[in-house]
Amino acid sequence: FxxxxxxxxxxxxxxxxxxxxxxxxxxxxxxLRTYLHLKGTTIGNVCINLPNxxxxxxxELAELKQLRxxxxxxxxxxxxxxxxxIGVTNGNLDTxxxxxxxxxxxxxxxxxxxELPSLTLTVWSExxxxxxxxxxxxxxxxxxxxxxxxxxAIPTPLKEGDNTARWxxxxxxxxxxxxxQGEMIIHGNPSGVDNAVGTWGGMLRFLAGKIxxxxxxxxxxxxxxxxxVPRSTKVLVAGVKDKINKFxxxxxxxxxxxxxxxxxxxxxxxxxxxEPITGEHYNILEELIDINQHHLNVMGVGHPSLDILCRVTxxxxxxxxxxxxxxxGCGITxxxxxxxxxIVQATVQDLKDCGFDCWETSIGGPxxxxxxxxxxxxxxxxxxxxx
Amino acid sequence: FxxxxxxxxxxxxxxxxxxxxxxxxxxxxxxLRTYLHLKGTTIGNVCINLPNxxxxxxxELAELKQLRxxxxxxxxxxxxxxxxxIGVTNGNLDTxxxxxxxxxxxxxxxxxxxELPSLTLTVWSExxxxxxxxxxxxxxxxxxxxxxxxxxAIPTPLKEGDNTARWxxxxxxxxxxxxxQGEMIIHGNPSGVDNAVGTWGGMLRFLAGKIxxxxxxxxxxxxxxxxxVPRSTKVLVAGVKDKINKFxxxxxxxxxxxxxxxxxxxxxxxxxxxEPITGEHYNILEELIDINQHHLNVMGVGHPSLDILCRVTxxxxxxxxxxxxxxxGCGITxxxxxxxxxIVQATVQDLKDCGFDCWETSIGGPxxxxxxxxxxxxxxxxxxxxx
Numbered sequence: 001f002x003x004x005x006x007x008x009x010x011x012x013x014x015x016x017x018x019x020x021x022x023x024x025x026x027x028x029x030x031x032l033r034t035y036l037h038l039k040g041t042t043i044g045n046v047c048i049n050l051p052n053x054x055x056x057x058x059x060e061l062a063e064l065k066q067l068r069x070x071x072x073x074x075x076x077x078x079x080x081x082x083x084x085x086i087g088v089t090n091g092n093l094d095t096x097x098x099x100x101x102x103x104x105x106x107x108x109x110x111x112x113x114x115e116l117p118s119l120t121l122t123v124w125s126e127x128x129x130x131x132x133x134x135x136x137x138x139x140x141x142x143x144x145x146x147x148x149x150x151x152x153a154i155p156t157p158l159k160e161g162d163n164t165a166r167w168x169x170x171x172x173x174x175x176x177x178x179x180x181q182g183e184m185i186i187h188g189n190p191s192g193v194d195n196a197v198g199t200w201g202g203m204l205r206f207l208a209g210k211i212x213x214x215x216x217x218x219x220x221x222x223x224x225x226x227x228x229v230p231r232s233t234k235v236l237v238a239g240v241k242d243k244i245n246k247f248x249x250x251x252x253x254x255x256x257x258x259x260x261x262x263x264x265x266x267x268x269x270x271x272x273x274x275e276p277i278t279g280e281h282y283n284i285l286e287e288l289i290d291i292n293q294h295h296l297n298v299m300g301v302g303h304p305s306l307d308i309l310c311r312v313t314x315x316x317x318x319x320x321x322x323x324x325x326x327x328x329g330c331g332i333t334x335x336x337x338x339x340x341x342x343i344v345q346a347t348v349q350d351l352k353d354c355g356f357d358c359w360e361t362s363i364g365g366p367x368x369x370x371x372x373x374x375x376x377x378x379x380x381x382x383x384x385x386x387x
Numbered sequence: 388f389x390x391x392x393x394x395x396x397x398x399x400x401x402x403x404x405x406x407x408x409x410x411x412x413x414x415x416x417x418x419l420r421t422y423l424h425l426k427g428t429t430i431g432n433v434c435i436n437l438p439n440x441x442x443x444x445x446x447e448l449a450e451l452k453q454l455r456x457x458x459x460x461x462x463x464x465x466x467x468x469x470x471x472x473i474g475v476t477n478g479n480l481d482t483x484x485x486x487x488x489x490x491x492x493x494x495x496x497x498x499x500x501x502e503l504p505s506l507t508l509t510v511w512s513e514x515x516x517x518x519x520x521x522x523x524x525x526x527x528x529x530x531x532x533x534x535x536x537x538x539x540a541i542p543t544p545l546k547e548g549d550n551t552a553r554w555x556x557x558x559x560x561x562x563x564x565x566x567x568q569g570e571m572i573i574h575g576n577p578s579g580v581d582n583a584v585g586t587w588g589g590m591l592r593f594l595a596g597k598i599x600x601x602x603x604x605x606x607x608x609x610x611x612x613x614x615x616v617p618r619s620t621k622v623l624v625a626g627v628k629d630k631i632n633k634f635x636x637x638x639x640x641x642x643x644x645x646x647x648x649x650x651x652x653x654x655x656x657x658x659x660x661x662e663p664i665t666g667e668h669y670n671i672l673e674e675l676i677d678i679n680q681h682h683l684n685v686m687g688v689g690h691p692s693l694d695i696l697c698r699v700t701x702x703x704x705x706x707x708x709x710x711x712x713x714x715x716g717c718g719i720t721x722x723x724x725x726x727x728x729x730i731v732q733a734t735v736q737d738l739k740d741c742g743f744d745c746w747e748t749s750i751g752g753p754x755x756x757x758x759x760x761x762x763x764x765x766x767x768x769x770x771x772x773x774x
Contacts, residue, residue: 249650250651251644253644253647257685290685291634291637
């Protein structure tokens with residue numbers, strides 16, 4: 001058994017913060033992907049390699065079997081026992097421990113009733129961690145898809161000669177629900193948006209806790225910039241709430257306007273899939289980005305680094321907004337179809353010169369998929385095959 | 388007969404553009420003033436000196452008498468005849484011709500039934516012209532006040548030993564109505580806000596064509612910056628209207644939010660006159676400035692020069708917004724009571740280094756007033772006495 005899968009990250013296109021106050025948010029897949037290679041082995045070991053976070057662990061099947069037999073209920077008790085098992089005694093889990101916990105939890109749950117398989121699992125992600133780009137969800141989605149395949153619960157959809165393949169809706173539902181389990185372990189109280197984007201890709205409408213995948217959206221080229229300014233989502237969310245309480249008559253209409261930005265954007269994107277795409281479509285997308293960035297500044301979640309991002313990209317005629325929590329963190333820049341590669345490269349360089357990380361990528365691409373080894377980018381394949 | 392009067396300019400504190408769409412605007416007096424010196428003479432001449440615009444004209448009383456006798460109706464016909472008289476044959480009046488027209492119109496109207504007095508009138512303004520700061524209204528208010536005094540229609544309120552004095556409400560109403568006549572000649576279709584601010588000073592609430600002077604407002608220290616970027620108010624107003632038509636669901640709440648900014652500001656300013664002024668009052672005024680500046684950017688009336696103004700002043704901890712039409716033009720920066728003079732001077736210098744004109748002044752000060760010669764700033768008095 002040998003399978004390669006990948007899942008995308010996520011970005012909020014419009015509606016961050018407003019969503020906390022009952023407004024629409026649009027979450028889109030971000031084509032910086034997490035890749036997972038699962039290989040059946042015969043050495044009686046379960047090995048996990050997470051080179052992004054320098055984590056390389058192996059357990060003998062025997063110790064995992066014993067662990068599983070101890071535990072009857074596959075939820076809270078298992079998690080408690082797993083924490084003990086990997087030696088976490090306080091509540092403060094780091095990225096590495098959370099990734100291990102999520103893997104062991106899904107592995108033991110899926111193979112709970114039969115033989116535990118000997119396998120080696122290697123994960124490599126293009127996503128920066130801890131920047132609100134859904135890296136943990138992409139990891140959980142990959143884990144769920146690969147382990148569900150290995151357990152036989154879902155098929156491997158790849159046909160001979162294909163590069164990539166996706167699962168049917170029913171299988172995606174199953175992947176998503178197990179990925180959500182992983183997210184629960186990692187985040188405690190996830191919204192479910194990140195794993196849904198990782199599973200279905202494209203764009204999701206998120207409103208009052210309800211997640212609605214949108215049938216068709218165009219693939220949009222973007223730059224994804226990480227300002228590398230650390231921020232606390234909790235503090236930023238609380239700040240917006242305070243501002244709404246302080247100035248209700250001023251802030252309530254701002255949230256309404258953000259809601260209308262999201263709805264207008266959704267409408268334009270849907271038009272772009274059913275009529276010829278024109279420059280005017282892109283003009284409107286750019287205007288919506290600018291408007292929302294100003295609104296996010298009004299909410300108090302802007303940051304000088306994000307102002308720099310907007311200013312630097314605007315000198316190249318490109319429009320940017322923060323994505324996610326703000327106060328630093330990441331921003332997205334829309335590239336037009338006609339934007340010349342030399343402009344893109346110059347912009348990326350300018351942003352790197354500001355001390356930012358910057359990737360040319362796209363939003364609206366596919367969710368979780370199986371890959372033929374040849375369809376995995378060479379540099380990623382090289383890493384996945386290293387272990 | 389010898390009288391010195393002055394009237395302030397005006398700035399829009401909040402609500403520019405939104406006022407066109409039925410929302411509240413707050414207009415405040417700007418303590419960059421226009422000074423007028425009117426002196427009775429015995430040489431049988433009427434002379435006007437406008438050194439700001441290099442205009443120095445004299446007429447013999449005889450030609451003005453003849454002109455007045457020709458004309459029965461003191462409105463459209465007089466204006467038509469005055470245009471002819473000063474040699475304007477097409478509709479394109481420059482600042483100089485408009486200023487002369489307004490003067491002759493008020494002079495001939497006020498002295499229509501009696502002897503025409505021989506006099507010399509000199510005006511000097513601290514206000515830049517054509518930047519939306521009400522320089523023409525300040526001029527019209529000064530003309531109206533001085534000529535009404537000279538005609539005996541209103542008294543000269545200055546008592547022996549006073550530096551400055553103001554008129555009673557009834558006299559101010561009369562000054563305002565004649566100043567509005569001057570504005571009609573200069574602007575064609577003025578809103579009446581500028582002459583009202585020049586007359587009453589302080590702050591006015593302007594809503595759906597109705598002008599309500601606010602009883603008491605604190606005097607606020609500001610910087611007034613002219614970016615010197617020329618713009619067309621008409622084009623900017625049309626652009627906002629287009630954006631509202633294009634994105635009604637997005638823009639309507641933005642106008643509502645601006646309205647709430649104006650109302651909140653009015654409330655805070657009124658609180659500042661009846662309770663001890665605290666840092667929190669200033670914090671709120673600063674927040675309102677920032678919010679409105681973002682909203683004006685959403686309306687599309689921002690400009691890179693205004694972004695620079697905001698950024699430069701923020702590096703000194705000071706908050707700025709555009710005032711008036713935007714798209715360049717002028718901006719105001721709030722100074723806090725504790726803002727040190729060295730900070731103010733450094734900021735002014737930084738702004739001048741950007742190529743901007745910048746004045747340290749105040750808003751909310753008195754409207755039209757009579758001055759004793761000694762209460763006129765020395766450098767202004769020197770100019771007024773030069774002619």
